[in-house]
Amino acid sequence: MKVLILTADSNGGYPVPASKGSAVSTLMEQLAEGNNAQRLCDMEIMSFYDEKAFEMAKQYPHITFLWVKPTALHRLLDKCAFNFIRLLKKNEKAVSFKSPFSLLYYIRKAGKRLRVTDADKVILENNIPLARALRKTPFRGQWFYHFHNVPRIDGGCRDVFERTTGFLCVSQFVADRLSAPDSAIGAIPADKTTVFYNCVDTEQFQPMPRDCGELAALRKKLGVADGDRVMIFTGRLTAEKGAEHLLRALQLLPEHYKAVIVGSYHYNADVKSDYQQQLYALAESLKDRVIFTGYVQHDELPLYYNLADVAVLPSMWDEPAGLTNLEAMACGVPVITTNSGGIPEYVGDSVVLERGERLGEEIAERVQALLADSEGYECACRYSRQFVCDRFDKDRYINRFIEALGVF
Amino acid sequence: MNQQKIRIMHVVQSAGGVEQYLVSLLKYMDRGRFENMLVCSQDFTPSRFEGIVSRIEVVPMQREIGGRDAKAARAVRKLIRQYRPDIVYAHSSKAGAIMRLANVGMRNVSLYNPHGWAFNMHCSRRKQRMYRAVERMTAPMCDKIVCISEAERESALSARICRDDKLRVIVNGVDVPLIDSRPAPYKRSQLGIPEKAPVVGMVGRLSKQKAPDVFLEMAKRVRAQYPKAHFVLVGGGEMIVELQNRIAQNRMQSCVHITEWTTEPLRYADMFDVAVLLSRWEGFGLVLPEYMLLQKPLVATNVDAIPTIVRDGYNGLLVPPDDPGAAAKAVLRLLGDSDLRERLKTQAEQDARERFDVRRVAKSHGQLFEELLKNKG
Missing domain, CATH: 3.40.50.2000 (Glycogen Phosphorylase B;)
Incomplete structure (x- = not known):
């Protein structure tokens, strides 16, 4: 079986392997890694070029990478367009248009590849305009869409979606939205969707001994004392991710509870938002009990999770999957999260709260209850790690991928 | 004399122990006489078989019984048609059922190795009865059933799966070297x-x-x-x-x-x-x-x-x-x-x-394959 994966985006051109981060790129790299080790199929991945990614790809000699390198002109146009849109719309969504011209270039290249490819199956990653690549090609194999989000537009490609063999969705929530009558790409019959859950690297994200040197150093750096109870939040500092609810909970908790807030607005981008200002104002009142770390590199995150007693991730929008929950749980840190989108499908018996007025209070109650019973807490830690290892470990990601393709 | 190799297609679903068994068995089969190829589920690690089988085809299969089995059987049937193996050999219950369904009407020798009868598992009575019924129904659809121990043969006889002459015991082994x-x-x-x-x-x-x-x-x-x-x-x-x-x-x-x-x-x-x-x-x-x-x-x-x-x-x-x-x-x-x-x-x-040396297991399999093909003419 030969599989061609097309992965591209318009918000910065993230390559696979994930040299620049991004959740989708990381997942694609995990597919590549899994298949490189197990070789369940012949795999070709078409990705934006990046020097570092090119080097990283050498770790996967059994995977064929096809590189797309947008020209200087495309990159210049991207820059102009981005600044122009930023001027026009002062809202936060401007980052979705960071590299539209690179994407167009990619689509053209992908279309050319599809003309000559001998792949049996083509996977399109998440991006809607990518569908255009399939439009005028003679490609007659099966093609699949892999949705990491609920699509918001159809890009004028409904004919392509109608002919798509199957839709792999990161949660039942996403699958249900695709089949809903108001789906942006036209209601997809339920039997054309299947759930293909994301994965997490449970080796990178794993519990660390409490007394290890790195943790002690981090405690010192952040000013966390030994008796402190630490709640962690990771994610962008936007209203959707709900960091403020953690701070509201913190107001109700005793002095020795602290909150560590990891994340900035959009990856490394330097955009300050109103919400962020509000958050800082709220934190002001709590003084040194709130610790903002700013952006933390993905590979340092396990250390931060291990610092915490509990992860509070109160998403306020319908998160398709919520990978942060998985990462925290893989580190053996119990999570407190909200009933949003696909989240409940990923967290098992963890604490799932309803979004509402009382969210802050409820978080405070549940955190205290969880930490009061030390035996129960230990159980919750073990359960969290095991739940994730059993279902979402990256080792079996490629196996689940092939299984999902077999559904149709 | 340049004799043609015997081509064997192994069909397998459950990984774990069965995968280990196949890796060590195929490693010691005489590659001058036998050409082994593998049709496996997505749970396998094909890279482990590189160099010991001539070809690997991955067919998505699931553990539970369901509609997708028919799909898997169709895919396997296509592969049997494509490669025309002399012998089709299914390992474990699930692959056994799929292979026998896929192989109906084909002119080859078919073998089945349950690797532990499903009806001997400790599960509900109903399930046990169902597994037994499936085994009884599908038993006539293959030429020989290989048992990995004497106990497995006895269990087949007492469950009246098939007649004794259909069973062949090849006691399991491990990779001693x-x-x-x-x-x-x-x-x-x-x-x-x-x-x-x-x-x-x-x-x-x-x-x-x-x-x-x-x-x-x-x-x-x-x-x-x-x-x-x-x-x-x-x-x-x-x-x-x-x-x-x-x-x-x-x-x-x-x-x-x-x-x-x-x-x-x-x-x-x-x-x-x-x-x-x-x-x-x-x-x-x-x-x-x-x-x-x-x-x-x-x-x-x-x-x-x-x-x-x-x-x-x-x-x-x-x-x-x-x-x-x-x-x-x-x-x-x-x-x-x-x-x-x-x-x-x-x-x-x-x-x-x-x-319990797997080299003995490989040898017995070789003999069984040749004997079956000879009988078939």
Whole structure:
């Protein structure tokens, strides 16, 4: 079986392997890694070029990478367009248009590849305009869409979606939205969707001994004392991710509870938002009990999770999957999260709260209850790690991928 | 004379033990006479078969019975048509059902190896009856059924799956040369075990079948007499959280170690003083010959095929299943009697080398293949 994966985006051109981060790129790299080790199929991945990614790809000699390198002109146009849109719309969504011209270039290249490819199956990653690549090609194999989000537009490609063999969705929530009558790409019959859950690297994200040197150093750096109870939040500092609810909970908790807030607005981008200002104002009142770390590199995150007693991730929008929950749980840190989108499908018996007025209070109650019973807490830690290892470990990601393709 | 090779298509679904079996079997098949190819599910690791099979085709299959089976059967049928193997050989129940469905009307020899009858698993009566019915119905659709132990053959006869002449016993084996050249054992200090402490261990999935719960109960009793003893469970599985909670309740965190899933279980097993296998049921129990080759005095339950491997008091000790008291008593007997340990393990190693070498399994398969094709003409 030969599989061609097309992965591209318009918000910065993230390559696979994930040299620049991004959740989708990381997942694609995990597919590549899994298949490189197990070789369940012949795999070709078409990705934006990046020097570092090119080097990283050498770790996967059994995977064929096809590189797309947008020209200087495309990159210049991207820059102009981005600044122009930023001027026009002062809202936060401007980052979705960071590299539209690179994407167009990619689509053209992908279309050319599809003309000559001998792949049996083509996977399109998440991006809607990518569908255009399939439009005028003679490609007659099966093609699949892999949705990491609920699509918001159809890009004028409904004919392509109608002919798509199957839709792999990161949660039942996403699958249900695709089949809903108001789906942006036209209601997809339920039997054309299947759930293909994301994965997490449970080796990178794993519990660390409490007394290890790195943790002690981090405690010192952040000013966390030994008796402190630490709640962690990771994610962008936007209203959707709900960091403020953690701070509201913190107001109700005793002095020795602290909150560590990891994340900035959009990856490394330097955009300050109103919400962020509000958050800082709220934190002001709590003084040194709130610790903002700013952006933390993905590979340092396990250390931060291990610092915490509990992860509070109160998403306020319908998160398709919520990978942060998985990462925290893989580190053996119990999570407190909200009933949003696909989240409940990923967290098992963890604490799932309803979004509402009382969210802050409820978080405070549940955190205290969880930490009061030390035996129960230990159980919750073990359960969290095991739940994730059993279902979402990256080792079996490629196996689940092939299984999902077999559904149709 | 340039004779044409016999082409065998192996169809397999469940990974784990069966995958290991195939890797070692195919490794030792004569590549001058036989061409093996593999049709496997997505749960396999095809890279492990590189160089030992001529071709690998991945067909998505699922463990549960459902509509997708028909799809898998169609895909397998297409592959049989495409490659025209002389022999189609299915391993484990699921692949057996799919292959026999796919192979209807084909002109080849078909073989089936259940690797432990599904109806011998401890599950609901209804399920057992269903599995038995499926096996009975599909038995006429293949030419020969290979049993991995004498016990499996007897069980087939008493369940009236087929006539005796359809069954052929080829007793399982382990890769002796590979075990002989194994890497050095892990250091005890890695698990925090003192050099001189007695260590009792078990290799197996942490699932109901392997009874790790009974192991814990046994550990409690052994510890009453040997407070310095340590206990190692090598494996991961669905019972892990339950077990960890029980360990915590009994305050045995310092002396019971769970390694979780590992690719090199024998490097742990090598540090055992006494090795046990307390399975509630067992298709074969390949870990027993492995223990034997590692020269471990062993305690095992007398269920299914195990008594055909271990003879009580001769090359190991046998205890009833679900009986932590008896298991603890046997372990204590071994820990307290160095002469007995010595005698059992010497005999055990000799037996393993003579009876459970996979090279013998490969040879018997070769003979069976040629015999079947000759009979067919």
